[in-house]
Amino acid sequence: MRSELAAVPILGNAVAAWCERHLLALKENFQLNLVIEELVTNVIVHGWHGNSEGHIRLTLSCSTLGIELELSDDGPPFNPLRYPAPNLNTSLAELPVGGLGIHLVRSLTTRGSYRRQDGKNVLCLCKPFSVLSD
Template sequence: MGGERREIELKNDLEELERLGNWLTEWAEHESLNPKTLFQLNLVCDELVTNTILYGCTTDAAHTIWISLLADSETIELTIKDDGLAFDPFARPSPDVTLPLEEREIGGLGIHFVREVMDEAFYVREGSFNTICMKKTGWKSPQED
């Protein structure tokens, strides 16, 4: 377990998602992350970065998305920061997943997933930057204990 912060900068381009996935996989191997947690982190990052690119970067101007990871023996800290439009993804209530599909509102399931798999998740707007901070505990697989 390194305890070393790793960072990556992405452009507001959906093609960057492949690079992000490769970076996460490399980091997970370095940290001996269990496959389930890697899968969850991949989905969380994919959902939040995709939303940022599609809805937060509404002009053709270049934008940057910064992602950082830090893990210790108990907790993974994941931070996603961007210079897009101000938006708190956690301000909306979670969708009612007990309703039949045809009765549910469109959208919100990705953020619902983030809330479900991360132990902490919050949003702050600092100047012209959106920052989403998340923590996941208990990330080690049982055979690593």
């Protein structure tokens, strides 16, 4: 997809359809969409500063570990896994702007890796999942 905020809801619909095809529970659909929306929005707003010239690629697959997510973009180098965790033992008014979305992504995924390859950021994450019961 192009790095445009208008494409985020379209991506969300595609992810929801993917979750339905793989019989994932609504909770997994919601959490996966939350993770993807946060990551993609960060790339668009902070990486490309709203410029729609960038490209983002998302690949999803299921494994025994959960949902495997690979997100790549051709924005400036940024490893969200190295972004410092916010101090949650402070008041909301004292929290700095930014960083809570990355914290949310980390809390909803179990493992991750980052690499810079061929001028692209490549982030791989795993999201545990539940399958719908009969």
